[in-house]
Amino acid sequence: xxxxxxxxxxxxxxxxxxxxxxxxxxxxxxxxxxxxxxxxxxxxxxxxxxxxxxxxxxxxxxxxxxxxxxxxxxxxxxxxxxxxxxxxxxxxxxxxxxxxxxxxxxxxxxxxxxxxxxxxxxxxxxxxxxxxxxxxxxxxxxxxxxxxxxxxxxxxxxxxxxxxxxxxxxxxxxxxxxxxxxxxxxxxxxxxxxxxxxxxxxxxxxxxxxxxxxxxxxxxxxxxxxxxxxxxxxxxxxxxxxxxxxxxxxxxxxxxxxxxxxxxxxxxxxxxxxxxxxxxxxxxxxxxxxxxxxxxxxxxxx
Amino acid sequence: xxxxxxxxxxxxxxxxxxxxxxxxxxxxxxxxxxxxxxxxxxxxxxxxxxxxxxxxxxxxxxxxxxxxxxxxxxxxxxxxxxxxxxxxxxxxxxxxxxxxxxxxxxxxxxxxxxxxxxxxxxxxxxxxxxxxxxxxxxxxxxxxxxxxxxxxxxxxxxxxxxxxxxxxxxxxxxxxxxxxxxxxxxxxxxxxxxxxxxxxxxxxxxxxxxxxxxxxxxxxxxxxxxxxxxxxxxxxxxxxxxxxxxxxxxxxxxxxxxxxxxxxxxxxxxxxxxxxxxxxxxxxxxxxxxxxxxxxxxxxxxxxxxxxxxxxxxxxxxxxxxxxxxxxxxxxxxxxxxxxxxxxxxxxxxxxxxxxxxxxxxxxxxxxxxxxxxxxxxxxxxxxxxxxxxxxxxxx
Numbered sequence: 195x196x197x198x199x200x201x202x203x204x205x206x207x208x209x210x211x212x213x214x215x216x217x218x219x220x221x222x223x224x225x226x227x228x229x230x231x232x233x234x235x236x237x238x239x240x241x242x243x244x245x246x247x248x249x250x251x252x253x254x255x256x257x258x259x260x261x262x263x264x265x266x267x268x269x270x271x272x273x274x275x276x277x278x279x280x281x282x283x284x285x286x287x288x289x290x291x292x293x294x295x296x297x298x299x300x301x302x303x304x305x306x307x308x309x310x311x312x313x314x315x316x317x318x319x320x321x322x323x324x325x326x327x328x329x330x331x332x333x334x335x336x337x338x339x340x341x342x343x344x345x346x347x348x349x350x351x352x353x354x355x356x357x358x359x360x361x362x363x364x365x366x367x368x369x370x371x372x373x374x375x376x377x378x379x380x381x382x383x384x385x386x387x388x389x390x391x392x393x394x395x396x397x398x399x400x401x402x403x404x405x406x407x408x409x410x411x412x413x414x415x416x417x418x419x420x421x422x423x424x425x426x427x428x429x430x431x432x433x434x435x436x437x438x439x440x441x442x443x444x445x446x447x448x449x450x451x452x453x454x455x456x457x458x459x460x461x462x463x464x465x466x467x468x469x470x471x472x473x474x475x476x477x478x479x480x481x482x483x484x485x486x487x488x489x490x491x492x493x494x495x496x
Numbered sequence: 497x498x499x500x501x502x503x504x505x506x507x508x509x510x511x512x513x514x515x516x517x518x519x520x521x522x523x524x525x526x527x528x529x530x531x532x533x534x535x536x537x538x539x540x541x542x543x544x545x546x547x548x549x550x551x552x553x554x555x556x557x558x559x560x561x562x563x564x565x566x567x568x569x570x571x572x573x574x575x576x577x578x579x580x581x582x583x584x585x586x587x588x589x590x591x592x593x594x595x596x597x598x599x600x601x602x603x604x605x606x607x608x609x610x611x612x613x614x615x616x617x618x619x620x621x622x623x624x625x626x627x628x629x630x631x632x633x634x635x636x637x638x639x640x641x642x643x644x645x646x647x648x649x650x651x652x653x654x655x656x657x658x659x660x661x662x663x664x665x666x667x668x669x670x671x672x673x674x675x676x677x678x679x680x681x682x683x684x685x686x687x688x689x690x691x692x693x694x695x696x697x698x699x700x701x702x703x704x705x706x707x708x709x710x711x712x713x714x715x716x717x718x719x720x721x722x723x724x725x726x727x728x729x730x731x732x733x734x735x736x737x738x739x740x741x742x743x744x745x746x747x748x749x750x751x752x753x754x755x756x757x758x759x760x761x762x763x764x765x766x767x768x769x770x771x772x773x774x775x776x777x778x779x780x781x782x783x784x785x786x787x788x789x790x791x792x793x794x795x796x797x798x799x800x801x802x803x804x805x806x807x808x809x810x811x812x813x814x815x816x817x818x819x820x821x822x823x824x825x826x827x828x829x830x831x832x833x834x835x836x837x838x839x840x841x842x843x844x845x846x847x848x849x850x851x852x853x854x855x856x857x858x859x860x861x862x863x864x865x866x867x868x869x870x871x872x873x874x875x876x877x878x879x880x881x882x883x884x885x886x887x888x889x890x891x892x
């Protein structure tokens with residue numbers, strides 16, 4: 195300590211630029227490793243076992259996966275996740291439309307912007323409860339309206355054909371608000387000179403929007419799509435609050451099915467739950483890898 | 497004092513899930529009375545939220561076991577017994593004459609010939625009906641299946657839904673299945689089915705659904721029940737749009753809160769279906785157990801013995817508005833509890849409810865099947881085949 199440590203400072207000086215970023219990264223990276231990366235591998239490990247969370251683990255190899263691929267409930271969940279994915283992406287154009295609509299200077303526009311953004315601020319659980327009451331048979335606004343218009347009630351959350359769409363509609367409400375905010379920020383940063391130039395060349399309306407405005411919103415579009423895709427694959431809270439996967443399991447999605455099998459009152463099949471989680475993880479990986487490759491390619495090109 | 501979590505001699509740590517105000521009050525009284533009787537023992541009580549407790553118990557039983565835990569009878573305690581996490585308390589039963597005093601619950605507390613806990617309360621299930629509507633339409637309380645069907649037809653034609661139900665949380669459907677199975681095939685068959693010895697594709701099981709279909713197909717149940725919780729189905733009953741509700745005795749309080757007077761509500765035991773079959777009843781027990789890792793088992797056993805005593809159960813259940821398990825306890829004076837006491841003391845045996853009698857994953861799949869059947873009665877064969885697939889796995 196302090197007497198013959200001349201070698202160390204020299205070494206440090208020479209390699210400072212190499213080490214400094216790693217030192218700054220170290221705390222975060224360590225946390226990420228312990229709390230994210232390691233559990234991922236643990237989950238994969240657990241998925242090869244039959245385990246109730248209490249007793250000893252029994253190795254059953256790919257037994258859980260074999261069962262999973264002959265499990266009707268798994269296919270129902272997968273199908274619902276795909277419906278979620280496709281319909282949830284509607285939030286991107288809807289958010290863009292809302293942003294364009296609100297991107298003007300009228301008295302009190304800030305209030306309207308706040309009101310449009312409001313659903314994203316409140317908790318998803320609250321959104322779920324509001325929509326549950328909205329759809330509720332006998333007293334919900336939606337039921338009362340459909341009864342007034344058609345003479346029969348439609349209990350959305352009790353109908354296996356409609357229930358998933360009913361939940362997605364609830365999910366779109368805050369998701370559109372989120373995409374809208376992304377686009378509003380993007381619209382603020384639009385280069386006005388390009389718009390002027392486009393106008394001089396006679397571009398108007400749709401042309402102007404498609405060829406000049408939209409390309410400049412590309413970063414916002416990218417983030418909106420990524421967040422929406424991941425949000426659709428992770429959908430859990432609304433399903434849990436509004437239907438608990440019902441009626442008879444027809445609104446399950448993968449993450450909720452995992453929770454049911456591994457953690458809920460009637461579950462505790464940790465291995466099976468982990469297998470569902472691994473499948474969900476792989477599906478997400480496909481999308482995330484695709485997005486990352488695109489992003490890197492774009493960065494290289496610019 | 498030592499570290500807070502480590503109980504010193506003369507202190508027992510008790511974990512339970514009495515988060516609702518009434519059970520909480522009953523528990524506070526019980527602990528206070530026990531400490532008065534045993535001044536050298538202090539009870540440290542950790543009260544958990546009812547839902548969170550189901551996961552929490554699995555953690556604390558293995559990590560930091562308390563001395564006494566609240567749980568449930570039958571198959572709900574089996575995983576903990578099999579994992580060696582509960583203590584055998586047969587000696588408490590033997591030393592306090594409980595084999596005689598708690599006789600009705602003995603079967604539900606026994607696994608491998610040993611007793612694993614002490615029950616302190618239960619309540620009856622049955623059909624609660626609008627006595628005033630029945631009188632108005634000239635319907636006598638049905639005692640047999642045919643009389644029930646006739647009553648339903650009469651109500652339906654008068655524009656009243658015979659049965660209200662909310663199946664969103666699934667378990668209300670299990671009450672129906674249990675009672676129909678108990679009345680069609682009897683207690684032993686029901687227990688064999690719940691413990692996986694009988695395939696769901698058995699004709700006897702089909703017979704249960706055939707009876708159920710006699711109520712489902714004519715539309716004798718509330719519409720859209722799959723979107724309703726059991727409380728959401730209550731207004732229909734209170735407003736007189738529905739006339740009957742198969743429920744546990746806990747449903748009486750919300751009925752009265754809704755504005756019904758006591759003489760507007762009637763109670764009838766589930767009608768007979770197979771003639772001459774001794775009546776078994778549904779009566780879920782709440783219980784206390786000692787974890788095998790408890791530090792102060794001696795005092796914990798004293799607590800269980802006190803909990804089992806007639807006077808403790810009388811007082812506790814007076815607060816809870818439920819029935820004492822101990823047959824030496826004082827009889828309740830509430831109209832519905834009296835009726836419950838009547839049918840339970842005459843019962844051939846008590847089932848614990850489908851989701852406590854059957855293992856967890858079977859119960860979940862089963863109740864989903866019941867709900868699907870109540871919406872689509874024609875799909876019964878597919879549902880039963882699916883349930884049997886789950887059975888093959890769940891009872892490995």
